[in-house]
Amino acid sequence: MTAITDRQQLAYIAGQAADARVNVEVETEGMTLNIGPQHPATHGTLRIIARLDGEQVVSVDPVMGYMHRGYEKLTEVRSYPQVTTLVNRIDWLGSFANEVPFILAAEKLMGVEAPPRAQWIRTVLFELSRVANVILFLGDMGVQLGALTPVFYAFRDREHVLNQIEAATGGRFHPNFDRIGGLKDDLPKGWIAETRAVMVKVRSFCDEMEDLLMGSEIFEARCRGVGVIPPDVGLAYGLSGANIRASGVDWDLRRDGDTPLVWNEVDWKVWTHPDGDSFARYWVRLQETREASKIVDQLLDGIPSGPIMAKVPRIIKVPEGEAWVSTENPLGEMGYYVVSKGDTGPFRVKIRSASFNNISILPWVLRGVYVPDIITIMASLYFILGDIDR
Amino acid sequence: MSTETEATGAEVTPTDHLRQGVLDTLAGELGADLLDAHLVAGDDLWVRVATTAWRRAAEVCRSRLGMHYFCFLSAIDWQPSPWGRGEDDPTAPPPERPTEVVQGVAGGDTRFQVFARVYSVTSKVGLTLKADVDDAHPAIETWTGVYAGANWHERETWEMFGVEFTGHPALRNLYLPSDFEGHPLRKDFPLLARMVKPWPGIVDVEPMPGGDEEETAEGEGA
Numbered sequence: 001m002t003a004i005t006d007r008q009q010l011a012y013i014a015g016q017a018a019d020a021r022v023n024v025e026v027e028t029e030g031m032t033l034n035i036g037p038q039h040p041a042t043h044g045t046l047r048i049i050a051r052l053d054g055e056q057v058v059s060v061d062p063v064m065g066y067m068h069r070g071y072e073k074l075t076e077v078r079s080y081p082q083v084t085t086l087v088n089r090i091d092w093l094g095s096f097a098n099e100v101p102f103i104l105a106a107e108k109l110m111g112v113e114a115p116p117r118a119q120w121i122r123t124v125l126f127e128l129s130r131v132a133n134v135i136l137f138l139g140d141m142g143v144q145l146g147a148l149t150p151v152f153y154a155f156r157d158r159e160h161v162l163n164q165i166e167a168a169t170g171g172r173f174h175p176n177f178d179r180i181g182g183l184k185d186d187l188p189k190g191w192i193a194e195t196r197a198v199m200v201k202v203r204s205f206c207d208e209m210e211d212l213l214m215g216s217e218i219f220e221a222r223c224r225g226v227g228v229i230p231p232d233v234g235l236a237y238g239l240s241g242a243n244i245r246a247s248g249v250d251w252d253l254r255r256d257g258d259t260p261l262v263w264n265e266v267d268w269k270v271w272t273h274p275d276g277d278s279f280a281r282y283w284v285r286l287q288e289t290r291e292a293s294k295i296v297d298q299l300l301d302g303i304p305s306g307p308i309m310a311k312v313p314r315i316i317k318v319p320e321g322e323a324w325v326s327t328e329n330p331l332g333e334m335g336y337y338v339v340s341k342g343d344t345g346p347f348r349v350k351i352r353s354a355s356f357n358n359i360s361i362l363p364w365v366l367r368g369v370y371v372p373d374i375i376t377i378m379a380s381l382y383f384i385l386g387d388i389d390r
Numbered sequence: 391m392s393t394e395t396e397a398t399g400a401e402v403t404p405t406d407h408l409r410q411g412v413l414d415t416l417a418g419e420l421g422a423d424l425l426d427a428h429l430v431a432g433d434d435l436w437v438r439v440a441t442t443a444w445r446r447a448a449e450v451c452r453s454r455l456g457m458h459y460f461c462f463l464s465a466i467d468w469q470p471s472p473w474g475r476g477e478d479d480p481t482a483p484p485p486e487r488p489t490e491v492v493q494g495v496a497g498g499d500t501r502f503q504v505f506a507r508v509y510s511v512t513s514k515v516g517l518t519l520k521a522d523v524d525d526a527h528p529a530i531e532t533w534t535g536v537y538a539g540a541n542w543h544e545r546e547t548w549e550m551f552g553v554e555f556t557g558h559p560a561l562r563n564l565y566l567p568s569d570f571e572g573h574p575l576r577k578d579f580p581l582l583a584r585m586v587k588p589w590p591g592i593v594d595v596e597p598m599p600g601g602d603e604e605e606t607a608e609g610e611g612a
Contacts, residue, residue, distance in 0.1 A: 064564065064565060068565040068566070072575060076475070077475040077476050077581055077584060233538070235460070235511065236458065236538045236539055237460070238459065238537075249511055251459075251511040256511075321495070322436070322494050323434075324507065324518065333461070335461070337507070337518075339466060341470075343475075348467070350505075352461060352462040352507075357460075357539055360541065360542040361539075389565065
């Protein structure tokens with residue numbers, strides 16, 4: 001048998017493509033595909049109603065609310081210290097980071113500032129919860145695309161980070177460690193050295209992910225150019241965090257916000273990527289995890305000595321006023337708009353969670369993609385259901 | 391942070407000039423529709439606009455001020471809750487509660503206030519916009535044409551407060567079942583868990599035994 005020339009091969013491909021185009025022109029009947037509410041690709045109880053034409057998505061309607069717990073109503077009947085137990089559970093993978101903006105908002109209204117040591121430890125724990133959160137994304141993205149190994153590595157290495165959070169706060173998932181005016185406790189003995197060792201493990205995990213996924217042809221083929229979000233569209237939908245930085249917007253509240261946390265005391269870099277596709281979102285998060293481990297390392301060097309709690313009244317009453325505080329949480333900008341009437345509890349709290357805005361772009365970005373791309377895009381946007389439903 | 395340390399002496403920071411500039415631009419564009427403004431130096435800016443100018447204010451923010459980033463949109467019910475915080479002794483006679491509606495910063499005329507936040511990622515300055523809505527028929531123009539992200543936030547505000555957004559493409563429930571009655575985040579919507587059983591957390595806000603001083607007591611971490 002003679003070998004096929006390149007020209008013959010090209011002719012064959014062109015013929016196949018022409019056939020495919022004929023098939024596309026065949027009148028196809030619309031179909032509705034329900035993904036979720038309980039589906040491995042939805043990371044929780046989220047239902048995606050996709051209307052399909054053949055394999056192409058015509059429109060998408062995400063349905064939330066399966067987990068809505070009415071936190072904004074509950075905050076109105078609880079006292080300020082009690083609210084921290086609620087906000088812990090919003091983004092349960094990076095729970096310490098959720099407490100911080102609420103506490104900061106209350107401190108802002110009260111005119112209290114936590115002592116420097118508390119601010120440093122807060123920032124360290126904030127970055128640790130970012131690492132613990134994003135590690136899971138880095139592994140989970142592989143699962144969504146058919147690679148199972150990364151997620152086992154992710155669970156293995158997240159365990160080390162959670163151990164450190166547990167050693168300092170006593171809680172793995174719900175630390176409830178932050179207090180108005182400072183922190184509940186000081187760091188235990190030997191914690192700093194152990195955390196440094198864990199950060200080395202985190203960096204080697206990032207290298208492993210780079211080897212396993214970013215070099216993989218399948219990963220590239222399924223992520224490159226899939227789910228492209230231009231910066232102006234992303235901003236209009238309120239995308240924040242790594243999702244908007246992957247579209248080339250150089251904006252990070254750790255650097256640009258005006259919270260009293262101490263990121264500005266150490267040397268680090270905001271990573272952006274110009275492409276805005278699923279691959280860029282993965283890449284930015286991978287770099288950010290490395291960067292976070294470096295931030296933690298530097299912060300550990302410089303934790304000042306001193307008290308960890310400012311002088312605050314035993315019964316906390318917050319003076320009348322309104323305050324908005326937001327921080328760069330693992331999933332993006334998370335903020336609390338706290339309205340106080342001088343009571344022991346807030347009058348109204350608007351919880352602005354990152355995933356809610358990040359996911360609101362789904363109907364726009366999923367229009368016209370193919371069914372497997374839904375999974376890629378949803379995985380790369382990275383959301384936590386608690387963060388959407390609140 | 392650097393700007394704040396500079397501000398300790400002079401009370402004026404570069405961001406404040408930016409905020410003042412934002413306020414001046416808004417005042418120039420909206421004229422009498424800019425009802426009230428509240429600028430806290432080195433902190434934040436609140437602006438209350440007329441209900442009819444709500445959408446135009448968003449357009450000015452987006453096109454003139456470069457605030458392309460949509461942060462959130464929601465509402466506040468300023469009426470004090472007739473149920474209190476559910477901490478009362480159920481056997482005691484019901485206490486007197488304040489019923490007067492007092493609006494917060496940047497003022498207000500009505501019970502319901504819609505508020506939203508937009509931000510500029512280039513100048514790093516944000517702004518909270520507020521607008522009053524009518525008590526009997528709360529309605530305001532939609533922002534979906536200006537900020538696409540307002541879509542879901544307006545749906546949430548619609549189901550939680552019953553504020554209608556005229557011109558919204560699909561104003562239906564986001565979290566709640568479609569046949570849900572009432573608007574849960576209104577202050578007169580009871581939190582049933584507190585109606586059935588008094589809140590056990592009540593012990594946390596009672597004075598400690600033996601302590602005769604009130605909230606001026608020593609800080610616990612001192």
